[in-house]
Amino acid sequence: xxxxxxxxxxxxxxxxxxxxxxxxxxxxxxxxxxxxxxxxxxxxxxxxxxxxxxxxxxxxxxxxxxxxxxxxxxxxxxxxxxxxxxxxxxxxxxxxxxxxxxxxxxxxxxxxxxxxxxxxxxxxxxxxxxxxxxxxxxxxxxxxxxxxxxxxxxxxxxxxxxxxxxxxxxxxxxxxxxxxxxxxxxxxxxxxxxxxxxxxxxxxxxxxxxxxxxxxxxxxxxxxxxxxxxxxxxxxxxxxxxxxxxxxxxxxxxxxxxxxxxxxxxxxxxxxxxxxxxxxxxxxxxxxxxxxxxxxxxxxx
Numbered sequence: 001x002x003x004x005x006x007x008x009x010x011x012x013x014x015x016x017x018x019x020x021x022x023x024x025x026x027x028x029x030x031x032x033x034x035x036x037x038x039x040x041x042x043x044x045x046x047x048x049x050x051x052x053x054x055x056x057x058x059x060x061x062x063x064x065x066x067x068x069x070x071x072x073x074x075x076x077x078x079x080x081x082x083x084x085x086x087x088x089x090x091x092x093x094x095x096x097x098x099x100x101x102x103x104x105x106x107x108x109x110x111x112x113x114x115x116x117x118x119x120x121x122x123x124x125x126x127x128x129x130x131x132x133x134x135x136x137x138x139x140x141x142x143x144x145x146x147x148x149x150x151x152x153x154x155x156x157x158x159x160x161x162x163x164x165x166x167x168x169x170x171x172x173x174x175x176x177x178x179x180x181x182x183x184x185x186x187x188x189x190x191x192x193x194x195x196x197x198x199x200x201x202x203x204x205x206x207x208x209x210x211x212x213x214x215x216x217x218x219x220x221x222x223x224x225x226x227x228x229x230x231x232x233x234x235x236x237x238x239x240x241x242x243x244x245x246x247x248x249x250x251x252x253x254x255x256x257x258x259x260x261x262x263x264x265x266x267x268x269x270x271x272x273x274x275x276x277x278x279x280x281x282x283x284x285x286x287x288x289x290x291x292x293x294x295x296x297x298x299x300x301x
Contacts, residue, residue: 001026001148001200001298003223003262005290006042010207010229010243010265011064017292018042019064020265022225024146024202026128029054031146033204033225039068040075046293051079057130058089059206060141061096070100077107084111088123088130090140091116117142119213128199133217135208137242143206143214145221148199151300152176160192200298203258207265209239210248218256222298225290226252227265228276246276250283261287262296 002025007018019036023046030052032039043050050072058066066089073085087097094114101112117123119134119142128148135141155174164181165173172179178188203218204225205211218224226249230238235245244252246263253261261284266273277289290296 001202003202003225003296003298004046004048005262005264005292005294005296006039006046007036008264008266008290008292009036009064010227010267012268013038014268014271016271017266019068020206021068022204022264023048023053025052028127032056033144034059034065034206035068035072036064037067037071040072042292047295051076051081053085054083055086055088055125057144057204058087058093058096059135059143059204060090060137060139061092062139062207065206066096070103073100073108073112074104074106077109081110084113086113086115088115088117090142091118092140093117131217133213134211135206135214135242136211137207137209141206141208141242143204143208143211143217145201145203145217147201150199151197153194153196156192156194160187163187163191165192197300200300202298203256207242209242209244210252215252215256218252218258221256221258222301223260223262223296224253224256224258225262225264228263228280228289229265229267230269231275231279246280246287246289247283250280250287253284253287259286259301262290263287264290 004023006021009017013019018038020034021039022033024031032053097114117132122131131145132142135143169179173189176189201221202223203221228246228249229243232245232247273289280287
């Protein structure tokens with residue numbers, strides 16, 4: 001599970017940053033969180049292929065969060081994609097996808113399928129789930145939580161050896177099967193596997209002023225990606241427009257008891273975001289200001 005920040009700018013691209021977009025590589029597929037203008041070019045600069053994107057989650061329909069979709073879909077068609085592309089977002093997502101697909105002369109060889117989500121809804125997508133909450137923004141907006149399914153416990157190879165297991169026994173036990181060793185003793189998976197482990201989880205806020213709903217969604221997450229448009233000296237005005245300061249992002253991470261916080265969506269007034277990172281770390285030590293093309297492994301606890 002790996003995150004790649006394709007764009008970390010707020011409102012419009014700058015010389016330092018592209019508009020909002022984050023790729024989450026789930027090994028079997030890539031999830032795209034928002035798709036601001038220029039996202040497909042950012043893919044070419046990253047280690048991630050845009051052709052592996054299976055699902056897109058749009059937090060809201062302000063331009064800096066979705067205007068990269070028309071170009072991305074067109075390029076997928078020109079590269080002979082046939083697999084469906086599922087696009088999730090607020091309840092207006094169907095209408096917006098219809099508008100996007102009506103632009104120009106699309107080379108469309110694959111289905112583009114909208115999936116409306118309402119705050120509190122949850123999608124079961126096989127090896128992971130996606131749930132959402134209402135973000136605090138002037139237009140309909142969602143925050144998303146992507147969570148792996150619970151994992152088996154760690155395999156204790158030393159214990160398995162001590163019980164007489166060898167060779168193929170290890171694979172069978174890891175698959176949940178009981179094996180019989182040379183002296184006739186049966187060894188069950190429970191004898192060599194530790195307790196089951198929770199899956200890793202990533203929460204992405206999109207644009208939001210401080211929100212109890214977002215904090216509830218992020219409880220215990222492995223990584224919280226929270227917008228941090230400005231420093232705290234400007235947070236009153238930012239909150240009015242549905243945005244947060246770095247201090248408020250850090251407070252959300254602290255209150256949600258997450259493992260790590262990554263800041264994004266910076267105002268163009270900050271060519272250098274070190275002051276935002278420093279402010280966040282005063283309130284939540286494990287805070288990092290993300291930059292374009294930063295890749296982060298989402299580690300198992």
